[in-house]
Amino acid sequence: MADISLADIKALRDRLGTGMVDTKNALVEAEGDIEKAVEILRLKGAKGNAKRADRSTSEGLIAAVESATAVTLIELACETDFVAKNEKFIALGEKVLGALADSGAETLDAALAVPLEGGTVASVIDDQAATIGEKVELRRVVRIPGEKFAVYLHRTSKDLPPQIGVVVAYTGDDAETARSIAQHISFADPQYLGRDDVPPAEVENERRIVEEISRGEGKPEAALPKIVEGRIGAFFKQVALLEQEYAKDNKLTIAKVLSDAGLTVTGFARFKVGA
Structure with a gap:
């Protein structure tokens, strides 16, 4: 031997x-x-x-890469926080980002097919999973086009790579406020830009639910329309960025903060590991 x-x-x-x-x-x-x-x-x-293949991946990292006209945001997932903070796993995330930077890939399938090291992003991830001994997967990819960008990556623990990532595409010249909006998004988790972007079916479903709740609370029939509209307004504040109260000053809406700063948000995305 x-x-x-x-x-x-x-x-x-x-x-x-x-x-x-x-x-x-x-x-x-x-x-x-x-x-x-x-x-x-x-x-x-x-x-x-x-x-x-059937194991769950609730740990991992969020990372972003900017090209000339867009930012690509990814969630690279694994099974344990031990692997998530491993240098080789973090290096894999950087390697994947490098491949995606100028690829133009806008979907997960397209990202997995991007050439990398003589194979594809998918094959390189599979090889790394084989050596690490855990399930590793590129779970989500989004490409946000725009003129200017604010990128915010948040660590929930100093021992782990970023667990929350936000990209804001915008026009205007106030980079500091744009970054502050990205930080707000990381905390408030809006789903849409404005109330007009919320799908009508989702609004109607919420309207049906709050009307049923209001009736169940014994509210007067004559007062129901006003009560329901008030609760729909609260719903918009929860899901639409422009309607939300600014995290740094709840007397201001995000729409007001952006207007005062001369900024227009043209798109955004937020990823959280495991969410």
Whole structure:
């Protein structure tokens, strides 16, 4: 049997991010040949990928990359926070972003098919999952076109990569206020830009629910229309960015803050790991 040193084990673990036992066993099987051990570990991991397909991925990272005309925001997911803060997982996120930067990919399927390292983004992620020993997936991708951008990445823990990411596309010259709006979005989680962007079916469903609730509370029939409209207004404040109260000053709406700063938001996106 070949003499397997701790230095060889460490070198291979640093290269692949594999576990101590799996790395040592692969080197033993390969009789100390590091390249053969790499192949053994990759094959073993590839077989494990199929078994991991149904596992949940509630950890990971959010990252963004800006090109000349757009920002691409991704969620790269894994199973545990231990892997989420692993340097190789974080490097994988950077590698994927690099491939997507100028690709123009606007959907998840298109992003997974982007060429990378002689294969595709999907195949590189699968290879990394094989060596890490966890399910790893590119869960979400969005491309926000625009003239100018504010990008805000928020860490919920100093030990983890960003867990919340926001991109705001805008016109105007007040970059500081634009960034503040991105920070507001990270906290308030609006779903739409303005009330006109909320699908009519969603509004009508909310109207039906609040009317039923109001009747159940015994509100006078004559007062119902006004009560329902008031509650629909509160609904818009919850889901539409321009209607929301500014996180830094609840006496102002986001629409007012933007108007005062000479800014117009043309698009935005918010991702949160696992959400």
